[in-house]
Amino acid sequence: MVSTLPVIPVEAKAEKRRTARAPKPRGGLTKKKPVDWLLLLFAIVAALVIIAPFYLILVNSFKSPAEYSNGGPLALPTSFYTEGISAFWERVNFPEKVWNSVFISGMVAVLAVLISVLNAFAIGIGRVKGRSWIVLLFLLANLLPQEALLYPLYYMFKGIGLYNNVWSVIIIFTVIQAAFGTYLLSSVYGTFPKEVLEAASIDGASRWQILWRVIFPISRPTLSVLLIFFFIWTWNEFLIPLTFLVSNANQTVPVAISVLQGDRLMDVTTTSASALLGLIPTLLFFLIFQRTLTRGITAGAVK
Template identity: 55%
Template sequence: MTTDTTTPPRTHKTATPGHAAPRRTKRRTAGKRRSAGSYAVVAAVTVFVLAFLAPFAIILLNSFKTSADYRSHGSLSWPEHWNWDIISDVWQRVDFTQKLINSIEISLGVVLIAVVLALFNAYAIGIGRVRWRTAFLVFFLGVNVLPQEGLVYPIYYLFKEMGLYDGKLGYTILVGVTYSAFGTYLLSSVFSSFPRELIEAASLDGAGRWAILWRIILPMSWPTLSVMCVFFFVWSWNEFLYPLVLLISNDNQTVPLGLSVMQGQYTSDPTAMSAAALLGVIPMIVFFLVFQRSLTRGVTAGAVK
């Protein structure tokens, strides 16, 4: 007796074209929308980058022109004769070496003072939870809001009385203390959200306040501190009003003050001014190229947190 082992043929369900077509159409439409949106973003970023780099390109072109070439063809033309000696002439005219050394010393001192004070203040306010915490934060916020024009003359007379006028040390302390207010306000908000379990566990293990600060708080806050160091260095490098009033001697002036002497009331040399501006921009470009990783890591860590 034989049994029939043949299996009946399977019936395959075929999708109707009416259901598949709308899905494919939707996918193609979404792809077109995404591509159009990405193109728009790239175009906007390209326009922004070109607008940002245009002044630097104009400065670079005019830095190597002769005065006759500038007067004949304007600021947007390509130099007919490259004047390579103008950089050395401007360097010697403004004593750029001394100005560069002064700016580096002052900026590094400002960063050290501002970061150390901000760290201690924020540790007391954010971790220690001192009394009148809100009042202290309002005070530090008010220091950031006050304009320099309203403080420069009281500071001028105060420096005169204390014997700090026309001295790099007094100026460095002033700017460092001023910047520490912003650093305190920033770090206090970071420390207020710090995990209290780590601090309590370290306290139970016998760690004191200094050990908690240097072994726990500082390593975990280093991304934010690195960003503060970069910002404070750039801000102090670009300061103009305070050094204009407080640093009058040629041996104590900074780079922005040294470049300002290229513009007079009745005389003006656009090519020399462009070369001086180029000399002032190059140190900042080098600084950002050196510390771009620290800045990127700090901003990324803050965004992820």
């Protein structure tokens, strides 16, 4: 009996086999869907909305008041006008205000991270009784509005002689930031592998050695992120420094800018120059620690 099945040439079989083994195109080479273009458009619009205030600050910082009146806020400057920056620099003694902000923010960031680590180690690793209620208490403390804290804190620091002292602001923000850091790190340390801790204990490590030689190196990326966030959050704070730092020598950058604007001693261009000078330190800080922040955020994404 003769078979009637079609005969496939050897070349056709090889070509079919190569086609089957060919890798599929990656995500970046696939055809874009309407949803992808919509998301891209949304991202571009959001970027423009974010960039627009920075553009206005940068452009108007180098305009004269007359040029601002004639051309408006959106026009590019025709000359490099720097008297607004120099006027604000001299009026508020800007280097002194920068040092105050750097000192307060740096001390708060370091102390808050240190206290958060110690608290989270006791709650997450030490397994104290009622740990869930303690973590909830830290969360609720962090949710309290600052306006509710001003009245009791004012009389407390007035009574102990720390009113109009930078350490009053440092203590307040250290407690506030440490509450959030304790809440976050307690959840992280609660999932720490027990096998690692037991192995360190068998090797003769004390609790202090387990904290600083085992847990601290592993959680360093997370602590770096907290340190950066605490610094930036404290730098941008306004209400509490305005209330507790009344003298000119102790004021921070945001307070100095707002006080001078409230006195109506600045025109629009000088106001833009003050905003630019207040933005530059935090921008430099972010650019310096950008890689550390990126590594800390993505540290736990890939095992």
